[in-house]
Amino acid sequence: MATIVSKRLRKTDIEKRMKIPSKSLNCFPALSGNEHMVDFDVRDECGRVWKFRIYTRKSNNKYRKPVLTKGWREFVCRKELSIDDEVEFYMDKQQADGSVEYRVTVQKAVKVFGAVFAHKPFPGKVSNGIV
Numbered sequence: 001m002a003t004i005v006s007k008r009l010r011k012t013d014i015e016k017r018m019k020i021p022s023k024s025l026n027c028f029p030a031l032s033g034n035e036h037m038v039d040f041d042v043r044d045e046c047g048r049v050w051k052f053r054i055y056t057r058k059s060n061n062k063y064r065k066p067v068l069t070k071g072w073r074e075f076v077c078r079k080e081l082s083i084d085d086e087v088e089f090y091m092d093k094q095q096a097d098g099s100v101e102y103r104v105t106v107q108k109a110v111k112v113f114g115a116v117f118a119h120k121p122f123p124g125k126v127s128n129g130i131v
Helices: 011-015 022-027 072-079
Strands: 002-008 037-044 049-055 086-093 100-112 115-121
Touching (some): 002 022, 049 072
Parallel strands (some): 037 100
Antiparallel strands (some): 086 100
16 A cells, blocks of 8 residues: 555645645546546545545646545545544555555544644554554
8 A cells, every 4th residue: 555645734635625745646546637636545544435536727727736525525524634634545456356445544633732742643543453
C-alpha cells in the first residue's frame, strides 16, 4: 500500500474542504476529458466505505488546486476530527484485475495544555486483528 497524502488538518480542512497537494492528484482517479471533478470510494480503518469528490479548478488553469469536497464534511463530523489530527490516504493496487482501492486512516492529536505531543490511532482501528 502506497501513501499518497499524509496531512495534519488545519481550520479550513475541518470547516470546509480538505486541500490536497497538486503533486498527489495523479494518484487519485483520473479526471476525464474537460471534467474538473471525480467521485471515488475510500475505505476507512473500520471497513466503512466513504464517497468523496475531488474538485479542481477548470482544466485550462495551470494551478488546479485539488480539494476534497463531497463527503468530506460528513467524514470530519463522524470521525470528530479537529485541528492537528492527521489523515493519510493510501492507494492499494489489486493484483487480479489491476483495479485500485483507496484507504484512509485517522490519527487523533494528543493535546496537553493545548500543545500537540503525539498522535494516536482512531478508536476502532484494527491492530493485530483485534478491534
